[in-house]
Amino acid sequence: MAEEMLRIEGVSKSFGPTKANRDVNLILNKGTVLGLAGENGSGKSTLASMVCGMLKKDSGKFYKNGQVYNPFSPADAAKHGVAMVVQELGVIGNLSGVVNMFLGKMDKYKKGPLVDLAAMNRDAESVFEKWGLPKVPLDVAAGTLSIEQRKIMELARALITDPDFLVLDEISQALSQDNREVLYAFIKKFISLGRTILMVTHDLEEMVEICDEIAVLRDGVIVESKAAEKYSMNELKRLMIGREVSGDYYRDDWEESYQKEVILSVKNLNVPGKCENISFDLHKGEILAICGLSDAGIHEVGSAIFGLEEGRRGKVTAGSGHKEIQKPGDIIKTRGAYLSKDRDANGLMLDASIGDNLILPSARDLSGKGAFLSPVKARKLAQRASEAFEIKSTGLRHIVRRLSGGNKQKVNLSRWLIKDLDYIILDCPTRGVDIGVKAYIYSVLKKAKADGLGIIMISDELPEAMGMSDRILVMKNHQFAAMLSRNTDFTEDKIMEVML
Amino acid sequence: MAAKAVKTGADQKKIRLRNQIIVIGIIVAIYVIANFLTGGKVFRPNNIRTILTQVTYPLMVGLGLMFIFTTGMIDLSVGAQVILAANVGAIAVQIYGLGYPGLIIGTVVTLVITELLCTSCSLFLKIPSWVAGLGCALVFEALGMILVGAYSETLGTSIVYLEKCDGFGSFLVIFIIAVVVAVIAYFIFNRTQFGYNLRAIGGGGEVAEAMGINRKKTIIMAAIIGAVIIAIGGITQLSYTGRFTPTSGMGSLSGIFKSLAVVLISGSFSRIFNDVIGCVVGAFIVAGLFNVLTLLGVPSGTGQDICLGVVVMLCGILSALHYKGVQK
C-alpha cells in the first residue's frame, strides 16, 4: 500500500466568473510523480499554484502527510516541505544567482547585521552537486543567464529547502535534449528517496514516460486520473481536448518541397563565443529547422541574423536584391520577422492590450498621411488577426499578461503572420503551449509554407523539427555540424548522432 | 550547459574592473585637464576641501533617494521634506534652544514622518508613487511656509537661520559624516538581508513576494533608512549653508536636482559600479562639475546646467556602450 504524501479534497478556485478549478480531488503518493495534463487554461497552473501557496483556494482542503496543509505563501509552503519551479516564479534579474536562490531564506546566513555570502555560495554549490544538476554561474546577475540556465537555477533554488514535495511546472520546455536527460535523472533520484513530484508539462510523450500517474484536467475539472501506462496517447489527447484529435499534427509528406528562389542567405555568420561560420540559404516555401544541444548556439543564430548579437560578423542578405541585414530594422524592411524564444521578455508588450500588440508590427502600414493611425483600420486588423488565430480572450482590450501561454503565443505569432511576409525566424514557436495550440500553430505554418513563406524554425524538440521541416541544420559546439534532408535523413538516431 | 553563452563571474568582474578603471580614469583626467586650464586652481588644497564639502549633500540625499527609488517609489517630495525637516531642526535650535539634540532629533524625526506619510499614501491607497510624491510635496512645501512663517521674528521673514550648533557644517566633520554614511549605506544595501530584499523588490516585486519577502515591510524600512540618510544630509547642509529656504509651487524640486542627477548617473553606471559606489562617483561628477565649470568661468544657471545634462547623458551612453539589451 503506497503511503500518501498529499491529498487534495474538493478544491475549487475562481477568478471572477471564471472557474479555474472545480471540486478537484487527487491523491499523490510518496515516491511517485503525478503528471497534470490539460490544455492551456484548463487549470493546471492554478492547481499547482495553490499547492505552492502562491494562490489561495476558495474551498476544499489539502492534507500533507495526513495533516491539514493550508499554505498562505510560498515561504509557508516551503516550511511544510513544498517547493516549486513554476511558470509565474521567475528570477530577479538584477541580483546574482546565489542571492536569488536564497531570497527569503537568509536568516541562517546572518552574521551580525550582514549576510555571509560565502556560506550561501557553499550551500548553493552543494545543492547542485547533491542533485547532479549542471553548473550555472551563480555570481553573475541572473538576468544575464539563458532561459535554460535560469530554469536550472530555479530548480536548485527550490531544492535549497530540501523539500519532500516538488512542483515542476513546464520546466522541461525550457530545456534542450541533453538537459532534459539531466532533469529526468534528477526526478528519478528525487522520488527514489520517497519524495513526490507534481509535474505539469505539455510534452505528452515526456509525461507518459516520466510520470507514474497522470491526472487530466479539462475546464478546471479532473476528467481522469490513473496510472500513466494505462493511457494511450490518443486517449490522453482526447481527454484533454474533449474530442478526438487526428493522430498526427505534423506534415504527412516526407520530401523536401520548396521553391528555388532564395529569400534569405547567411554567409559565414560569426558571433564570438556563440556561433562560428554558419552558412545556409533559406528558400521560398521552405521550413528550415535549426537544432542542437543546449550549448550548441542555435538560439544565438536566430538573434544574430536579426542583428541583436554584439560583434556579429559575416553577411546576411535577404530577397532577390540581396539587401544586407545588419540591424533589426533591416529585417522588417525586407519583409521578414523574428520571434524570440522568450516571448514575455523580448516579444510581447505584456501590459498592453491584445489589440495594441496585434497592430504594432503593422502600425507603419496602417498609418496614413501625417502618420495618423486610423483607429478603424487598426481595429479591423486586430479583429481579423484575433479571429483568424482564434485567440481566446474577452476581447481586444484584454491585457496580454492575463492570457494563457498558448494564447500569448498566438498573439505573438499572428501579428506577424497576418502581414505579407517573405520569411520569418521562429525561435521555439511552440514553447509552453498545449497540444491544441501546438496543432493549430503547425497547421498555420503548413499553410504559410504553402503560400511561399520561408521559415527558419529553431527548435529544442526533435519531433517538431523532424515533423515540420524540409531540412534540419544541426549545430554542435557553436558550429555547423550537418544539413539533413527530409528526403533521407530524418531519423532521431541520425540527428542525435550528429548532435553528440 | 550553456555556460559559454554567458560570461562567467570572473570574466564579468574583470570587465567591470576594466570599465571602472576607465571611468575613474576619465574623471581624473578631466580634473587634471581642468586643473591645467585654470592654472592649478582645481587642485589647490582650498578647492579640494571645497569640492569634498560640496560633494556631501548631493551624495547623502542621492543615497537616501537610491534606497527609496529602489523600491519603485519615485518620491519627488523629498526636496520639500528636507526643507520642512531642516527648518524644524533649525527652529528647535534657534527658537527653543534645544541644541544639537534638538537639531538632530527634530530633523530626523520630521523627515522620517513625512517620508512615511508619503510612502503610506502610495502603498496603502495604491496611488502611483509619483502622484503621491507630487501631492505630498505641495503639502510639505505649504507646511514649511506656515511653520517658518509662524516662527518669524519680524514681519515677513520666512527664513530661520541656523546660527548656533552648526558644527556639522565645518569641513572635516561634514566630510567624515558623509563617508561614514556612504560606508554604512554600502553595507546595508549590499551585504544585509534587508538590502537583498530591497533590491529583490526593485527587481521584481511579485517574484520577491513569492519568495517570502514582505514587500510592504521592506518598502517601509527603505523609506525609513532613506529618510534618515537624507535627514543627515539635511543637517549637514543646514549647518554648512545656514538655512533652508521654504518654497512653494514645487520649487523644492530644484533643491534636490543635483541629488537626482547623482541617482541618474548612478543608474547609468549600474553595469559598471555598484549602486552606492555609483552615487559616490556621481556626486563627485556633479559637485566637481559645478566647481570646475565655475573656475573655468562657465556661467552658472545656464552653461553649467547644460553641461550637467550632457554629462548625465554621456554617462548613460558610456555605460550602455557595447550593450544591446539582448535577454535570453
Added chain:
Amino acid sequence: MKLKKLLALGTAAVLMASSLAACGADTSGGSGSDSQDTASAQSSGAASTDGAVQNETGAAGDSEDGGSGSGTGTFKIGYNILAQGSYALDTLAHNQEFVIEAFGSEVQAISDDGQVDKIVQDVENMIASGCDGLIIWLPADNLYQTVIDICTNAQVPFVFSDKLPMDESIKEQLMTNEYFAGAVGPANAEYGSLIAQYALDQGYTDCIISTGTQGDPTDTPRIEAFRETFEAGGGTIEQVVYSDNQDNIPIYVENALIAYPDVDFVYGTGSDYGIGACTAIENQGLDAKVLTSGLDSGALERLAAGGPLEFVNGDFWVSGTLSTVLLMNYLNGNPIKDGDGNPVWIDNIMPFEVSADQYADFQATFVDGDFYSADEIRAMNGITYDEFMNIVNSYSLEERLAAHQ
C-alpha cells in the same frame, strides 16, 4: 489591513486638510530677489480732480460713499505674490496689506506658485472672486498688455506695485486707461550704480556679483548699472554667479571665490545673495567684503555683527505702500493724477543706506513696527497729487525715524 487602510486614509485626509489650510492662509512671503525703493520722486502737474470709475463689483465692496469724492469705502483688494519664503516679497506683501487694512478693506492674496506665467491666471481668478481693485506685481514685460486688457475688460481698477513695464508704448496706453490707478517702483538701476560708487570710493577694484536667475527684471538693471559705473571707475567684475536656488547661493559663490580669491568684495544684488556670499566668504576664510541691497533683518544683523557684510541699502519695499495708497484713493473716488490728467508713474524710488550704528533704530521703526503708522496711512486718503509726491519725495530713513520719535 483595514486598520492600515483607515490610517492611510486618515493621513491623506490630514494632508488634504493641511493643504487646504495652507492654500487658504494669507500668503506672505516668496522667493526671488528683493526690490527696493526709496524716497525721491518726480512730480509734475497739479492734483487731479477727476472722479474715479464707479465701483461696480465688490463682493465686500460696500462703497459707502458711492464711489465719488474722497470718502472711505470697504473694498475687497486683491494682490498676487510670486512665491513665499523671500523676505523681500513678504515685506512688499505686508506693506500692501497694512495699507488695505488701514483703509478698512478686505485682503485677497493669491500665490503665483513661483510661476510668472501664472500671474495672468491669478489676476483673472482675483477678478472672478469679486475683487474691487488689484495690486499687481508683474516681472515680465510681455504679460503687461494681457493683464491690462483683463482688468480693463472687467472694469476693475488696478495699480502696478514694485515692477513696472519698461515698454514705453504700454506706459502711454496706461496713461489714458480709466481703470489704471498708478504705478510705483524702485530705481533699480540706481541701486547698482550707488553700490558701485560706494565700492569705488572705498578703493575696491575687483569683485564678483552674486545674483538670481539670468534675465531677472529687478536684478538685470542693477547689474547693468553697477557694471557701467564700476568699470568706468576702473573696477573689474571677475564673474557673475547666477543661482537657481537660494540654498545654492553660498555653494556657487564659494566656487567663484576659489577661482578669484583676491576679489575685494562680492556684490549681492539682493540680500539673499549678500547673505549667501557672507557664508561663502566665511567658509573660505577670506577677507572680501559684501555689499548688498535689501534691508532684511538677516542682512542687517550681519551688518551689525561686523562680519564680511559692509554695506546695505534699500527702500524697504515702500512701493507696496505707495501703490496701495494710490489704489485706495482711486476706489474712494479720488484718483490721484497730475496736472495733465495722467495717473501717478514713479519708477525711481531711491534706496537709502543703513549703517551699523543705525541698525537699532531702523529695526524698531521698520522691522518690528510699521514705518508708516495706520493713522498716517489713513491721512493719505483724499490727498492730492502734490501731497502724494511730497510724501514720496520726503521718504527716507531719517524722515521715518523722525516721524516715529
